[in-house]
Amino acid sequence: MRLGISSWALAWNIGVPGHHPTKRLDAHGLLDFAAEHNVAVVQIADNLPLQALSDPQLLAVRDHARQLQLSLEVGTRGIAPAHRSRLLEICRVLASPILRIVIDSANHEPAADEIIESFRRARPEFEAAGVRPAIENHDRFDSKTFAQMIESIGPEYAGICLDTVNSFGALEGPDIVIRTLAPYTINLHVKDFVVRRHPSLMGFEIVGAPAGRGRLDIPALLSTIQQHNPACTAVLEQWPPPQSEPDATAAMEREWAVESIAYLRKAIGE
Numbered sequence: 001m002r003l004g005i006s007s008w009a010l011a012w013n014i015g016v017p018g019h020h021p022t023k024r025l026d027a028h029g030l031l032d033f034a035a036e037h038n039v040a041v042v043q044i045a046d047n048l049p050l051q052a053l054s055d056p057q058l059l060a061v062r063d064h065a066r067q068l069q070l071s072l073e074v075g076t077r078g079i080a081p082a083h084r085s086r087l088l089e090i091c092r093v094l095a096s097p098i099l100r101i102v103i104d105s106a107n108h109e110p111a112a113d114e115i116i117e118s119f120r121r122a123r124p125e126f127e128a129a130g131v132r133p134a135i136e137n138h139d140r141f142d143s144k145t146f147a148q149m150i151e152s153i154g155p156e157y158a159g160i161c162l163d164t165v166n167s168f169g170a171l172e173g174p175d176i177v178i179r180t181l182a183p184y185t186i187n188l189h190v191k192d193f194v195v196r197r198h199p200s201l202m203g204f205e206i207v208g209a210p211a212g213r214g215r216l217d218i219p220a221l222l223s224t225i226q227q228h229n230p231a232c233t234a235v236l237e238q239w240p241p242p243q244s245e246p247d248a249t250a251a252m253e254r255e256w257a258v259e260s261i262a263y264l265r266k267a268i269g270e
Contacts, residue, residue, distance in 0.1 A: 001226055001268050004041030004073065004235035005034050006189065007048045009257050012240060013250045014047055019242060021250040027053075027061050033254075035068040037261050043100065043187075043235050045075030050090050051083070062094050072096050073187070073233065075161075078105030079118050088129045098134040098187055099126075100161045112145060119153045126157070134161035134187040139169025143180040150184045159186030162225070164216055165193050165239065168206055174216060182224050190264060191237040192216045208239025211260035211267075218267055234268060236260050 007014060010033065013025040025033075027048050034042045042065065044050055050058065065072050074096040076087045084099075091099050103115055110118070119133060126133055135158060137146050150158055162185040167177045192214035195206055212218060225232050240256055243249040 001222065001230060002040050002071075002233050003261070003264055003268055003270055004043055004071075004233045005030075005037075005039045005257070005261070006043040006075070006235045006237045007045045008189075008237040009235075009260075010253055011047055011238075012242070012246070012253045016047075019246050019249070021246045028064055031061070031064050031068055031070055033257075034070055037258060038265075039070075039236075039261060041071045041073060041233050041235065043073040043075055043233075045100065046077040046102065049076070050074060050094075051076070051086050058090065058093055065094070073098055073100065073235070075100035075102075077102040078108060079103055079110065079115065080105070080108065081118075081122070084122060085125065088125060088131055091131045092129050096131065098132050098159075098161075100134045100136055100187055102136050102138055104138060104140060109140065112141065112149060116149055116152045119158055123154070123157055132186060133158045135159070136161040136166070136189070137163055137177060137181060138166050142170045142172055143167055143177045147180050147184060155184055160184040161187040161189060163189040163191060163237070164221065165191045165206065165208075174221070178221060178224055182228050185225055185229055185232060188221075188225050188232050188234045189237045190216075190218065190221070190234050190260075191239060192218065192260070193239065207241050208256075210238075210256045210263070211236065212263035213259075218264070222267055234264060236264060 015024045072094040074091045160181045162181050164174050192209045192211045193206055194209045194214045195204055238256055240253045
């Protein structure tokens, strides 16, 4: 198992709507951060959309990663055929073995049957590119539905990008998600969290925490995934709560990332 970092580990540094730090991180800055902290794999996802880059810009990212001896993984959102084809081309350029996919896009929330049929039709295109689709468990379907999708699509072809927090939105905690989806997992998002009462005392909040300081049993998670797929990449993602101003949030996020990388490296045994 290799340690990776996602663009979603530094999302506040990249910028989110209405919340932009003074100095925004781009793909090259993410690569430099990974190299500085000896992380071997960088997953560039939909908050740094690679399809927005020109061909020369994309080649510059590839060459920068090669110079730093980093492996790249590509992530996106949406399953429209033209969009998928473009992302597979990007995977080929960047030598990404997977395409991590969040199924839903802003204007399209397909039903399970549509998702299955879409990936069945796309199989020759993925196989020609030498890329496996890694479908991320998000909050609209429960883990059993995701497992059924992979069984219907073909587990020898498609797999799961297992996120440790997303499925709270489907009323499922990590235990059931890991138990159900670990056999299909080809990419792992390690995202630690805490559950705390709202200041009003009426209700609870699920917020991020540095890896190893939250409620996620990371050693058990890594052990389970390794039993099923020792070659799986463990990719850090984070949900730091916003601070009083964007630069403070970005600084805290970087501190969390450094701490989390150190913890995960030890947990993985690198």
